[in-house]
Amino acid sequence: MEFGDDIEQTPKGKFHCKLCDVNVPNKASLEDHLKGRKHQKLSSVRDTRRAQETKSVFVSGFMRETSQLQLADYFQQFGPVAEVIMDKEKGVYAFVEFSETKGLQSALSHPHHSLEGQKLRVKPRERKEFRYIPKKKQDPKNSLLSLEDLSQELCQAASVNEQMQRVVESFQLSESEKKVRALLVELLQEVFTEFFPECQIVPFGSSVNTFDIHCCDLDLFLDLENTKTFQARAKSCSEQQTGECHSEDARSEDSILSDIDLSTASPAEVLDLVAAVLRKCVPGVHKVQALSSARLPVVKFSHRELGLQGDITINNRLAVRNTRFLQLCSRLDMRVRPLVYAIRYWAKQKQLAGNPFGGGPLMNNYALTLLVIFFLQNRDPPVVPAVDQLKELACEEEECVIEGWDCTFPSQPIAVPPSRNTEDLCTLLAGFFSFYAQFDFAGSVISLREGRALPITSFLSKDQGEEGEQDKARDPAPKTPRLGPVNVLDPFELSHNVAGNLNERTQKNLRRECEEAAKYCRSLQYQRKSAKGKAWGLVRLFVPCGSSAHGPPGAAERHLVIGIPFRAAVLPDAVRHQLHSAGDLFRQLWFEKVSHAVVTVFRDVLKCSVEPAGSPRKAGHTGQSSGKDAGLLGCCSSSSGLAGKIAFAVGQTAITGGDGDENRKSIHEENNNCDVDTSLSESGKEHRPLNSDQGGVKRALPSGDDMTMSPSSKKQRLDSSDKSATACWHCLLWHRVWAARRKVRRDLLKSLPAASRPEGGSVELETQVTECIAQEQPTAEKLLEFSLEAEVLGGTENTQTVLKFTPGDDQAGLFQDFFHFLESFLPKMTEKLLEKLE
Template sequence: MELNSDIQPVLKGGFRCNLCEIHVPNKASLDDHLKGRRHQKLSSVRATRKAQAESSLFVTGFARETSQLQLVDHFQQFGPVAEVIMDKDKGVYAIVEFSETEGMQSAFSHPQHTLEGQKLCVKPREKKEFRYIPKKKQYPRNLHLSVEHLSRELCQAASVNEQMQRVVECFQLSESEKKVRNLLVELLQGVFTEFFPECCVQPFGSSVNTFDIHSCDLDLFLDLENTKSFQARAKGSSDQAEECQSEDIQSEDSILSDIDLSTASPAEVLDLVAVVLRKCVPGVHKVQVLSSARLPVVKFSHRELDLQGDITINNRLAVRNTRFLQLCSKLDARLHPLVYSIRYWAKQKELAGNPFGGGPLLNNYALTLLIIFFLQNQDPPVLLSVNQLKEMACEEEDCVIEGWDCTFPSQPISVPPSKNTEDLCALLAGFFSFYGQFDFAGSVISLREGQALSITGFLNKIEEDEVMERRKKAGDRGLKTIRLGPVNVLDPFELCHNVAGNLNERTQKCFRRECEEAAKYCRSLQYQRKSTKGKVWGLVRLFAPLDGRARGLTGGTERELSISIPFKAAMLPDLVCSQLRLAGGHFRQLWFEKVCHAVVRVFQDVLKCSVAPSDGPVKDMMRREETEHGAVTDTNAAAHVGTDNEDVKQDYIIDCTLPARENGKNVQEANNNCASDTCPSTSSKECSPRDSVHVGLKRLLSCGDDTLGSPPSKRQMLDSGSKHPSALWHCLLWHRVWVGRRKVRHNLLKNLREASKPEGGSIELETQVTACIAQEHEEAQKLLEFTLEAEVLGCTEDTQTVLKFTPGEDHAGLFQDFFHFLESFLPKMTVKLLEKLE
């Protein structure tokens, strides 16, 4: 394909469109982009601007009081004038645009221009390179309140307590904004009642949970339970023909006759909701149905109110969560300013507040639950646990939604006030100290219990929980497995929902580090006392935006190239879990062996990399692999890796170095046996992954009397005086396996028969995707050489395997892109393989 001047190849792969300022990964994507609306529109605009410049003159020298009409009259004698643009603020000049190029040339060739006795200076218009400047997205007022404005407001306060109250005043919805939202809810209620008789529109979320801000969406729950009953009554009243002709029934017949709400899928109902929004609600536009989301939803915008909204039909738990937050806010007035202040702090530190949604950032709901949990753990507690609140509810307040017990008092008068008298300043400092030392990796935060549960204890409790037994009998959707991760915050009622499940380990580390930094600052006088010299103090310095120091979330240049795979018993088969329990304190050796084996398989089988141990004839292997890959064609490259996989699994081994230990006779014997029989450093015979890890780790990972379920207070760390067990590999990458995977995966699934389609995100599917990428290249080439070291760290509940990457020569600058791809891909694929262990 011949490239135009706007397109240039990128060294890292793909192409860049300088006109649209975007990057595309391959030629197919480039073709689609060049035919797309955006590129075509910008090309048209650029051509128009170029034509205007070629038929325009730059004119100066006229008097300041000269009008556009006078200039038009003067230059009209040379040809038709299309437009005159004057700028008298920056200087007395004008741009005269002619309808035809000939008029411009005639005017320019005129020897001298005079207007009202003033000599005019006429020059060709300067031709500037066209550049696309995207319009900035308009956010509602105060979404991005400037730090300068907020600083001036906060510095006028007399104390940190007052500063926190002013933060609330700056961000919360005004009474007029709340009234407008209520009017929109009433409008929607009236419209939907016409189409879904006896339905109910209930707002929930940020708009009504007392923690609203100017930018928050309007979340709505469309309750259709009464409508279903109405539809059933209408269908069953065949002997009452006259009643069936009533106005309500006619509405039901005309709108609901083609859909049975009792059997219709959520997607079908939401499609009907979207039609009603588009055609019957004034001011609503940009209606979009997201039926594949975790909770299907209809998104919409209101033009006049500059407001975004969501409508769901199966989110009763979210409505109950909103009522719970309302109760907590009424129980203690200190929660309100704490939530607003910590939310803004987290946004400034790039830990939360992604305006476009998604990504590994804290959402406002998860952050609010973290604050409530902190208040539950004060001495004395500021807020009670959900179980304690449940005991204070009366029988009429019992509430079970989808099998989950959601009972708590409806009025704060039923709950005795807290005996905690700490002020806001102390509580804010306490929040940072609390989470700066919190064991996220080994804990599950439970607001229902009001305490942190160990991961192993939590998993055992889930198996024996009476609520889960009832849910098993009910057979409903609540049986889904909880998604544990680096941060585990249980929903107060839906105990299988980790509201922080989207966070990765980097976010967790950044959150903890920023809490430590904030806690350190809160111990200083600059936080506690107002400056007498007019310097910034209190919250102002705390709210300072994240500076350039090693930004963990924004991809700073200085960061450790490591990926962690935490120990997750829930992801392992029952047989393996039983083996780990029998191993007791030695469970790490077995688990680390399986993780290393899975990691090797991901690189070899799925990504088609060449992997060799750290010892032995590494260089010879690398030369052999490079020669073989360089000699094969695109079709042979995949076959070469694929056909040798069985041998590869046996030859490319894990090399674990045994540290010297006291009372280590058996260890020394194991070293001798390994050196004489299997280790590549002393023998030409290479040991298998299983043999190598098993021999090298059984003593290394011993931690005394640790057990898998020991309480956190009794956990033992690995011996800090000994060398951590590790495995080291040298790897070669032959294909750009991270480029265009989504599109290749989509095309692959589209072309396969339904019966033969592999499961989405499975090992089999990702292996086929890599094979397709490999076949697109004429020959395999060594793209990257890097070293991978695996090390087991942590104590009983926070055991993890840390994979550290050291790139070799990288002249093309590919490793950062490859590593960014591995950060999400490698842990996911490793877990998939661990789930299939036998």
């Protein structure tokens, strides 16, 4: 198969991954799946298992009291033993893995095996097909309170404030659960001290940050700093008094430290030792797994009797400090905890957070909590102060620097003046939804350290090694945050975007759900208890996603709109620098480049005829644009600034950069001499044509009712002082470019030599696909006619270019199919062209 034995094609043209047991709709999605974390991880695990099987033997017949160490010592005579895996429940069989296949062959060739008088049965390990087994559903007795039970509890409350308090009481850990976790931490501390003298087990995360819930993981930090000092002291003592040192430090010779030097050992080596201690010495612990390649290496484990899952890290001091920060915030104001609990549960119900498999494009609880704290920092007056303000209130003894990051803040809430904000929980919850319903996620970076949203342009030009002195003082690490649709900086590790895993879809869902919640919070159903016993307050707010439709039926079908979001990560460095230099006007400059790319997709990739709206069309146009036609294809009206009146030229030189400044200058000169009016009439469909007899003469600006704006212009765009940038085109489609495109692409790739095949999903490949479709229709006739209006939304809107389509005469009913194809194709191709900007 083209993609290997793991992939098979279904009769309907889709693909099925046997390894991950998932279906994907098309080839592009399949390529993304094969590069994804889940498939890569399962492939790695399967390769490891297969390698283990080729060097392992199955052993049985030994006594139940036989230990793994005894088996390892016995089979060591045949070759180095890498690991012994024993059935811990019954203790009647084991797998012995050799470091080399020679040891395996030697053990199998030996005629008789005997250990402590017992005859051993040794045979090759059975090779089984690797299968992915999804995680079992959580035990119902340990699951969170159901919405039905919670709803009954909440409806009995007298106010929304009381409902939020009851949410906390329903989900927080009970005193008995806290005691059980504390006992497990004590047990782990006792065991690990035997192997790592003077170490410390420090809990952090959900269990102790005051935002705990039932069944949350037990996150632990193994602090080995004192152990390293202990080991160095013992080594020094041993060198000075060889064999005569009677201090307690000599215990290290009998501990696990005798086999490793912590000062030089790699994290992976230390994690393997931690996993070995958990696996062999802690009662009740099972499913131990060391993840050395994760962003933060960790050892995962489960405790059978307690039904707990836990993590142990060895280099995560910042997470411990973050936990202390969240503890401080919740103790500064009693409204913080109820607000966080309510919003976390709301986000889980709306499928915005709480991915059961970890990772993925959903928001984690830590990022969601930071959003709540940032909102509280921006109330008037603030409920919680900014981190920089907290730093000023800390004393010298509380100064803390971890890995170069300033993590200073007071240890006790008494050092922080109480908030003068008197809003109740009901008002704050409604304010949270209104705040983020209007927040400019794509154009801002949320900074809890400064307590304000920073413009994304200030991060676009930051390269490693090119920071200014002020940046170095605040951001000592050479890294800059990975920008994405949502940017939330960690309060201390300023290079970490805690929401960096989110994609555009999640961001749009977050905004939409906030808008819906904000609208509901303005109703009496939210603010007042129902006298008839109906659901009210938080109950209706917690209705799961999909249970109620958003907006009136058919609303989506009435608007033929495609959005292209602002994504700084895909732009070349030179363009990022330009946007950074543009400051508050960066959206207009970005809109210019996006419009260039959009018209190029229609004209060059899909072979449409594209002309400025209102200009006369040439008779008999066949869709093949001449060099002259490639000049001016659209115009934009905007406020002064950036380059005065922005006009668009979308020739190939404009997309790729051409001859640089000289080429750009000629384009602007041509545009300034060829203005095209793009104003809309009141209907929003008819365009005012430019008088073609007056070439180069600008039409007078309309006034009064003629300056009617489109419905979307009622919302704030860009800046309060700027008007939106818009552009309009008239397009003719000559071929069914959406029909059988996948098959044509597949046949085209097969017909081309491997060395000359275009990159999958590239502009070059899609252009050739269109040309192949066009060749099958030698006599081109006008298939579809439509107009296209583009405008950029910013400020309190999600920064994006919105493309509004208005179909012309479509008696054959083809436009809906074409538009459905464009919804995924147009943003993808536009992004590809933006990546090539110079």
